[in-house]
Amino acid sequence: MKTKHILITGSAGLVGSEAVRFYSQKGYVVHGIDNNMRKYFFGSDGDTSGVRESLVSSHKKYHHHDFDIRDELALQDLFKSVRFDLIIHAAGQPSHDWSATDPIGDFAINATATLSLLENARKYSPDAVYIFTSTNKVYGDSPNALPFVELPTRYDLPTTHPSYDGINESMTIDKTTHTVFGVSKTAADLMVQEYGRYFGLRTGVFRCGCLTGPAHRGARQHGFLSFLVRSAKENRPYTVYGYKGKQVRDNLHVSNLVAAFDAFYEKPRPGEVYNMGGSRASNISLIEAIAMIERLGKTTIDITFVDTPRIGDHQWYVSDVKKFQRHYPQWRLTHTTEKIIEELWSA
Numbered sequence: 421m422k423t424k425h426i427l428i429t430g431s432a433g434l435v436g437s438e439a440v441r442f443y444s445q446k447g448y449v450v451h452g453i454d455n456n457m458r459k460y461f462f463g464s465d466g467d468t469s470g471v472r473e474s475l476v477s478s479h480k481k482y483h484h485h486d487f488d489i490r491d492e493l494a495l496q497d498l499f500k501s502v503r504f505d506l507i508i509h510a511a512g513q514p515s516h517d518w519s520a521t522d523p524i525g526d527f528a529i530n531a532t533a534t535l536s537l538l539e540n541a542r543k544y545s546p547d548a549v550y551i552f553t554s555t556n557k558v559y560g561d562s563p564n565a566l567p568f569v570e571l572p573t574r575y576d577l578p579t580t581h582p583s584y585d586g587i588n589e590s591m592t593i594d595k596t597t598h599t600v601f602g603v604s605k606t607a608a609d610l611m612v613q614e615y616g617r618y619f620g621l622r623t624g625v626f627r628c629g630c631l632t633g634p635a636h637r638g639a640r641q642h643g644f645l646s647f648l649v650r651s652a653k654e655n656r657p658y659t660v661y662g663y664k665g666k667q668v669r670d671n672l673h674v675s676n677l678v679a680a681f682d683a684f685y686e687k688p689r690p691g692e693v694y695n696m697g698g699s700r701a702s703n704i705s706l707i708e709a710i711a712m713i714e715r716l717g718k719t720t721i722d723i724t725f726v727d728t729p730r731i732g733d734h735q736w737y738v739s740d741v742k743k744f745q746r747h748y749p750q751w752r753l754t755h756t757t758e759k760i761i762e763e764l765w766s767a
């Protein structure tokens with residue numbers, strides 16, 4: 421059987437490194453691009469160099485390319501030298517707060533570099549399946565208009581509400597506050613869809629809720645569960661912004677995301693868009709997460725509550741994954757948030 425070649429951008433990050441391990445174990449030749457920008461964004465908490473080293477030493481068919489995805493010449497050289505079967509684009513600037521400090525840098529990384537990757541794919545690997553890790557922030561803060569009820573530890577929807585099981589792909593992406601990050605990701609998301617629809621590339625967009633796993637380099641500005649567990653373990657203070665800590669997030673273990681990518685790769689539906697996350701099966705509010713971590717670690721986290729939420733922050737976000745489940749019925753969600761937290765704690 422012909423050896424498969426795969427390109428993973430952001431290969432030392434949470435999503436990328438999981439995909440590297442998954443496809444290396446399948447015997448693929450894996451090329452990864454990552455220049456440790458996460459450390460540049462978030463300081464030493466975000467340093468992914470240890471993950472890169474472990475990938476390089478554990479997988480002999482893994483080739484690491486330490487360049488910036490904005491480097492068009494380096495990108496073109498790589499595409500000219502390898503014809504890829506699968507491209508997973510997971511490099512990105514992931515934080516709302518950071519994006520406001522450098523909107524031009526954020527857009528260049530999240531949007532323009534995504535377009536460069538698409539163009540290179542169109543020219544040099546036109547048959548490749550191209551998967552993009554998008555975000556629920558393409559919907560901006562529209563979810564905040566839902567009629568939440570306040571419960572003792574969380575906001576939630578009435579069980580009879582049509583979105584109780586989660587937000588589906590029909591939510592508007594228009595007339596909403598996205599944050600600068602949300603706009604750069606939306607631009608990329610639309611372009612990936614367009615390359616599927618207009619040029620016929622085998623592209624797929626996954627609009628993710630919160631993702632995590634033991635390889636997550638959680639930092640104050642990105643990766644809340646990982647950073648919360650880390651704060652508890654290292655006795656660091658943690659600040660909760662707005663909503664009294666009752667804001668709800670769904671959480672997906674990154675291995676379940678990569679399994680979803682693989683299902684799409686095996687049977688691509690060009691130009692398709694999927695909401696992807698822990699869904700109703702795996703979600704938690706911030707104060708519920710704090711209580712769970714304190715119980716598990718037999719510890720107390722030093723929490724400060726700030727009244728004002730972050731701009732554009734979701735009060736409640738749960739992904740409706742039914743469309744993906746309909747298209748790929750073999751896919752399973754294997755981790756509840758509790759199981760994810762236990763794994764983060766023992767990592």
Ligand SMILES: NC(=O)c1ccc[n+]([C@@H]2O[C@H](COP(=O)([O-])OP(=O)(O)OC[C@H]3O[C@@H](n4cnc5c(N)ncnc54)[C@H](O)[C@@H]3O)[C@@H](O)[C@H]2O)c1
Nearest residue numbers: 430433434435455456457458488489511512553628630631
């Ligand atoms: N983690 C989440 O909760 C979450 C949720 C929704 C969407 N996403 C999206 O999924 C993607 C992957 O997320 P993640 O959690 O794995 O992020 P991550 O920060 O852990 O990984 C991204 C990797 O890309 C690298 N990178 C960033 N900019 C780069 C550049 N210009 N050139 C080369 N490498 C670069 C970073 O060094 C990092 O290792 C991101 O685009 C993010 O927006 C993540």
